[in-house]
Amino acid sequence: MILETRGIGKRFGSVLALREVSMGVAAGEVLCVLGDNGAGKSTLIKILSGVHQHDTGALLVDGEEVRLSSPRDALDRGIATVYQDLAMIPLMSVWRNFFLGSEPRKGLAFDVARARRVAREELRAMGIDIRDVDQPVGTLSGGERQSVAIARAVHFGARVLILDEPTSALGVKQAGVVLRYIARARDRGLAVIFITHNPHHAHPVGDRFLLLNRGAGMGEYAKADITAQELTALMSGGAELEELAHELRRE
Amino acid sequence: MSPGTAPATEVAADERIARVGLARRLLIRPELGAVVGAVLVFAFFAAQSPVFRSPAGVANWLDPAATLGIMAVAVALLMIGGEFDLSAGVLTGTSGLILVTLATRFGLNVWLAMLAGLAVALAVGFANGLIVTRTRLPSFIVTLGTFLMLQGVNLGVTKAITGTVQVGGLRRADGYDGASTLLAGTIDVGGTSFRVAILWWLLVTAVATWVLMRSRAGNWIFAVGGDERAARAVGVPAARTKIALFMTTAFAAWLVGSILALRYTSVQANIGIGQEFIYIIAAVIGGCLLTGGYGSAVGAAIGAVIFGMADKGIVFLGWDADWFKFFLGAMLLLATLANRLVRRYAEEVRR
Numbered sequence: 269m270i271l272e273t274r275g276i277g278k279r280f281g282s283v284l285a286l287r288e289v290s291m292g293v294a295a296g297e298v299l300c301v302l303g304d305n306g307a308g309k310s311t312l313i314k315i316l317s318g319v320h321q322h323d324t325g326a327l328l329v330d331g332e333e334v335r336l337s338s339p340r341d342a343l344d345r346g347i348a349t350v351y352q353d354l355a356m357i358p359l360m361s362v363w364r365n366f367f368l369g370s371e372p373r374k375g376l377a378f379d380v381a382r383a384r385r386v387a388r389e390e391l392r393a394m395g396i397d398i399r400d401v402d403q404p405v406g407t408l409s410g411g412e413r414q415s416v417a418i419a420r421a422v423h424f425g426a427r428v429l430i431l432d433e434p435t436s437a438l439g440v441k442q443a444g445v446v447l448r449y450i451a452r453a454r455d456r457g458l459a460v461i462f463i464t465h466n467p468h469h470a471h472p473v474g475d476r477f478l479l480l481n482r483g484a485g486m487g488e489y490a491k492a493d494i495t496a497q498e499l500t501a502l503m504s505g506g507a508e509l510e511e512l513a514h515e516l517r518r519e
Numbered sequence: 520m521s522p523g524t525a526p527a528t529e530v531a532a533d534e535r536i537a538r539v540g541l542a543r544r545l546l547i548r549p550e551l552g553a554v555v556g557a558v559l560v561f562a563f564f565a566a567q568s569p570v571f572r573s574p575a576g577v578a579n580w581l582d583p584a585a586t587l588g589i590m591a592v593a594v595a596l597l598m599i600g601g602e603f604d605l606s607a608g609v610l611t612g613t614s615g616l617i618l619v620t621l622a623t624r625f626g627l628n629v630w631l632a633m634l635a636g637l638a639v640a641l642a643v644g645f646a647n648g649l650i651v652t653r654t655r656l657p658s659f660i661v662t663l664g665t666f667l668m669l670q671g672v673n674l675g676v677t678k679a680i681t682g683t684v685q686v687g688g689l690r691r692a693d694g695y696d697g698a699s700t701l702l703a704g705t706i707d708v709g710g711t712s713f714r715v716a717i718l719w720w721l722l723v724t725a726v727a728t729w730v731l732m733r734s735r736a737g738n739w740i741f742a743v744g745g746d747e748r749a750a751r752a753v754g755v756p757a758a759r760t761k762i763a764l765f766m767t768t769a770f771a772a773w774l775v776g777s778i779l780a781l782r783y784t785s786v787q788a789n790i791g792i793g794q795e796f797i798y799i800i801a802a803v804i805g806g807c808l809l810t811g812g813y814g815s816a817v818g819a820a821i822g823a824v825i826f827g828m829a830d831k832g833i834v835f836l837g838w839d840a841d842w843f844k845f846f847l848g849a850m851l852l853l854a855t856l857a858n859r860l861v862r863r864y865a866e867e868v869r870r
């Protein structure tokens with residue numbers, strides 16, 4: 269396990285956002301974290317990425333207990349996070365965004381030629397088909413933008429890639445594109461933590477599934493043990509869904 | 520075209536680049552509007568006034584372009600970084616007043632007096648930057664505050680020391696000749712004497728362009744102006760970048776203040792008031808967006824040329840100088856409209 273939690277918990281004042289959650293992810297594996305709105309998914313990954321510090325339980329990186337003091341600390345340990353809002357500057361070109369904050373240097377200067385070349389190569393290696401690395405990121409589609417963010421994290425040596433609902437704002441086709449890049453990152457040996465509340469996005473790509481409900485873990489399932497239908501039913505509470513179907517049925 | 524198509528089709532990818540088109544590539548260069556504007560303004564005045572297009576005439580209108588241009592370039596960097604500095608104009612006055620007062624009333628060497636002016640200017644820039652980054656208040660308000668305070672200090676201190684609203688007599692001070700040659704002298708080019716300030720302006724523009732396009736700091740400037748939160752999230756030192764930008768503007772104000780003080784050997788206590796908007800206008804004409812994250816140093820320099828040409832051209836044509844204000848407004852309006860189109864082009868969602 270590269271990254272592991274044991275009975276981790278977090279409270280905001282009187283709100284228990286997360287209670288006793290245990291999970292782990294190994295290299296070359298995709299862990300999907302599923303849960304309804306407010307289940308604590310974002311809180312969990314913010315602990316994993318150093319934005320929040322946990323109050324109870326233990327966080328382990330490479331089997332060693334740590335406290336991540338900041339996002340920078342997490343990054344230095346190879347834990348990269350692609351947030352819902354992406355951290356990209358729309359008016360800046362793809363290559364400028366790609367290296368933002370970690371620009372390659374040549375003497376005093378920003379090695380522009382190398383940045384362009386490497387950005388193009390890295391995107392191609394991930395199978396991302398960008399027409400022109402000089403175009404502003406604002407002109408890319410949502411899926412392309414997610415893909416660039418993923419490629420960036422991979423290039424900068426991430427061992428663990430955390431994605432917070434990368435597919436939630438995307439159409440079916442675009443979501444498929446992003447799922448493909450998740451699979452490719454996995455194939456390159458990264459551990460991927462993929463947060464979503466869509467079981468149909470999670471099931472095809474996930475190796476294991478962690479279900480959260482009202483801040484508590486409801487168990488981890490291996491892919492062999494569960495179908496997409498069962499995932500859906502578990503997430504929403506099967507009985508509730510049947511009741512809904514009943515309610516919505518035509519008389 | 521869906522991005523999901525297999526990357527095997529290299530040829531298709533090339534076709535798509537071609538469709539973006541050279542025309543659009545050029546159009547989204549921020550300085551395009553300024554270049555077109557400068558050519559038109561030059562043609563307009565040159566056609567009617569032989570003096571305007573003579574070497575002496577060119578030297579004449581390049582001079583105001585140079586002092587304004589140094590400021591406009593610095594202000595453009597700051598605007599690309601997403602901030603304004605309304606205190607920049609008055610700070611040229613403050614720097615000049617410190618220089619002349621220390622050199623003439625306190626017997627300091629001109630070089631030392633300039634150094635003192637630089638220290639104060641950089642401190643003001645640092646304070647502006649620190650307040651803006653710490654409080655997250657709009658820089659428009661923060662620097663409006665410093666603008667008013669400096670305006671008060673300039674007048675109050677000058678009156679207290681000299682009893683009038685100006686200080687003069689710099690020519691007799693120690694070290695005047697050297698400093699004056701370096702900053703306020705002239706150089707001969709083919710029998711026409713050009714102000715040395717023009718060289719400073721070209722140097723400032725070249726350095727600013729290099730920083731913007733070819734340094735890490737340039738990448739950070741675009742980023743903090745484009746989306747500060749996102750920039751921070753990927754590790755850009757946003758606060759440091761912004762403070763450095765405010766200090767750069769202050770440095771430019773000191774340079775221009777010193778150039779003008781050495782040239783005229785006296786400084787009015789109310790100098791520079793109202794100039795801050797002209798800097799911003801020149802930067803906007805040069806392609807800077809008011810919302811930040813986009814613009815160019817060369818564009819701002821060309822924006823300053825347009826002003827220099829109009830400022831002197833109107834005089835050469837024998838028009839009333841009041842027309843300059845009309846011109847100012849018209850240029851600003853045209854430039855903002857052009858920039859809006861450019862931005863829409865640049866951000867246009869494809870398909």
Ligand SMILES: Nc1ncnc2c1ncn2[C@@H]1O[C@H](COP(=O)(O)OP(=O)(O)OP(=O)(O)O)[C@@H](O)[C@H]1O
Pocket residue numbers: 280283284285303304305306307308309310311312465
């Ligand atoms: N900074 C905070 N202060 C107080 N309460 C918080 C804070 N962050 C999260 N919470 C609370 O913790 C709970 C879990 O929130 P979280 O954002 O982790 O949910 P989520 O699973 O990501 O939901 P969504 O699917 O809507 O993104 C919610 O009840 C939320 O209101």
Ligand SMILES: [Mg+2]
Pocket residue numbers: 309310
């Ligand atoms: Mg969330």
